[in-house]
Amino acid sequence: MDNNKEPAPTNDETDSIRPPYQALIEQSLVGIYILQDNRLKYSNNAFAQLNGYKIEDFVGRSLHDFLDRNHLMQVMRNIHTRIAQGGSMRYKVCARKSDGQPIYLEVHGSYTELEGRPAVAGVAIDITDRHNYEQELRNSREQLRILARHSNKLAEQLRARIAREIHDVLGGVLTSIKLDTNRLKQRADNPETLEIIESILGLSQEGIDMVREISEQLYPAVLDHLGLDAALRNDFERFCRRTGLHGDFHTSCTALNLGGSKSLAVYRIFQEALTNIAKHAQAEIVTVDVGLDRQLFHMEIKDDGQGLHANFPREGSLGLLSMKERAAEVGGMLEIGGTARGTRLHLQIPLQEDKA
Numbered sequence: 001m002d003n004n005k006e007p008a009p010t011n012d013e014t015d016s017i018r019p020p021y022q023a024l025i026e027q028s029l030v031g032i033y034i035l036q037d038n039r040l041k042y043s044n045n046a047f048a049q050l051n052g053y054k055i056e057d058f059v060g061r062s063l064h065d066f067l068d069r070n071h072l073m074q075v076m077r078n079i080h081t082r083i084a085q086g087g088s089m090r091y092k093v094c095a096r097k098s099d100g101q102p103i104y105l106e107v108h109g110s111y112t113e114l115e116g117r118p119a120v121a122g123v124a125i126d127i128t129d130r131h132n133y134e135q136e137l138r139n140s141r142e143q144l145r146i147l148a149r150h151s152n153k154l155a156e157q158l159r160a161r162i163a164r165e166i167h168d169v170l171g172g173v174l175t176s177i178k179l180d181t182n183r184l185k186q187r188a189d190n191p192e193t194l195e196i197i198e199s200i201l202g203l204s205q206e207g208i209d210m211v212r213e214i215s216e217q218l219y220p221a222v223l224d225h226l227g228l229d230a231a232l233r234n235d236f237e238r239f240c241r242r243t244g245l246h247g248d249f250h251t252s253c254t255a256l257n258l259g260g261s262k263s264l265a266v267y268r269i270f271q272e273a274l275t276n277i278a279k280h281a282q283a284e285i286v287t288v289d290v291g292l293d294r295q296l297f298h299m300e301i302k303d304d305g306q307g308l309h310a311n312f313p314r315e316g317s318l319g320l321l322s323m324k325e326r327a328a329e330v331g332g333m334l335e336i337g338g339t340a341r342g343t344r345l346h347l348q349i350p351l352q353e354d355k356a
Contacts (some may be wrong), residue, residue, distance in 0.1 A: 017163045031124035032104070035079060036114050038063050042121075052097035067101060068094035079109070083118040086111045092127065130170070145147060148325050156219070156264065163218035171211045180206035183339050187290040215240075220267055229253075231289065231318050232270055236288055239274045245286050252291030262349055265326045269334065273301050275346050281305030281343060292351070301345040307338040 014343060025032050032221055040061050051066055060067075062182040067075055071094045078089055088110035096104050110121025129322050178201060185197045216222065222231045233249055234274030241249040257264065270288075283305030320336060327334040332349035 014265060031126075032122075033124065034112070034119055034121045035063070035109070036117065036119035038079070039074060040066075041114060041119065047124055049102065050124065051095055052099055052101075057098075066095050066097075068096055070094070079120050080110060082120055084109050088122075092131070102128075104128045109284050128331070142143075144327065147330070149329050152326065152329070160219040163215040163221070166211055166218070167215040167221075171208060173217075173257060174204050174207040174211060178208065196251075220264075223263050223267060228266060231263075231267055232290060235267075235274070237271065239278070240286070243278050244276075246284060248285075248287045250287070250289045250291075258297055258349065258351070262297075262330045264333075265330045265332070266297070266347065266349065267325045269326055269347055270299065272299070272319055274318060277301075277303050277305065277343075283342060297347075297349045297351060299347040302339065302342060304342040307341065307343050 022091045025044050028044060029046055031045050031050050032042075032044040034042035040063075043055055043058050045055060048055045051058065053066075060272055063072060063075065077089060082089055088125055092108065092110040093105050093107055095105055097103050101249060104127050105124045106127045107122050107124045112119050142354070172290045181197055181200045183196065185201070188194050188197055191309075210248060220235075222234060228253055234249055236249050239245075239276060257263075276284075277286060281303045283303035285304045287302050288299070291299070304344040323336075324334045330349055331352070332347060334348075335344075335346045339342055
């Protein structure tokens with residue numbers, strides 16, 4: 001026998017708590033209820049059916065009987081708040097139907113009085129399908145984040161391996177060609193032969209320089225040897241030479257050491273930002289400000305180009321998504337927006353110890 005369930009109200013008692021316009025309320029497709037002393041004092045047919053009960057088996061029950069226990073205390077606090085402060089409140093709650101199945105309700109309750117005592121009257125709609133859809137969407141997004149992080153990790157490993165192969169194998173071959181050509185040069189006495197040798201030496205050096213640049217782009221070894229500040233500065237100088245833009249690089253500290261994964265994330269975001277500027281901004285001046293502020297690393301990149309508009313990568317583009325995901329991977333936050341003229345990128349990353 002359910003000790004928490006009060007006897008069903010008699011006809012006289014039910015009539016005494018029935019709100020006005022009873023017929024409209026009973027025909028409503030929206031659940032309507034009255035709570036008092038943490039018990040259900042009134043329910044229309046729609047609210048009882050939402051919870052899998054008949055009205056006579058539902059009215060009089062304690063909140064403990066049909067609310068999910070993980071939500072019970074919060075609901076009781078909300079009820080007491082409305083009684084103490086008045087007004088209304090809207091929120092989501094999980095209930096348990098008569099067969100034990102969960103149902104998610106959006107409730108909107110307001111302070112009222114019943115038989116001269118405080119109570120809460122409200123409406124409820126079934127949002128279980130919406131809740132389940134939102135939960136599936138959240139799960140899908142989390143799985144995509146995990147997949148993106150795993151893909152980034154694999155991509156970085158592949159880039160590092162290819163960079164080593166290019167540097168060690170192809171670079172070694174070109175260096176050998178250059179050394180052997182120098183040996184030929186020492187033995188050649190024909191001007192025409194010397195001219196050909198000089199051409200080969202020049203091409204060999206161009207190849208060596210290109211191998212060095214490609215391997216650095218694939219994986220910045222300078223990060224391991226000289227640190228983040230030097231890697232960013234070197235990349236920025238190459239960017240300005242290649243594009244002809246005027247650049248200013250400012251830093252409030254040297255020898256930045258964020259740890260492997262954080263430094264690499266900053267470097268990749270920096271690369272992508274410069275690529276976007278070169279492709280879309282039509283800027284003349286680019287400024288970079290890097291430093292530490294309390295427990296945060298920050299990087300700001302600004303240009304005086306045409307700003308965020310139809311020709312610039314829009315919110316949701318793969319480039320911007322990639323940058324934001326890289327920032328999120330290391331606990332950081334990336335903001336991209338327009339200025340009076342141009343675009344501003346601002347990256348912040350906490351300085352906690354990197355476990356990667």
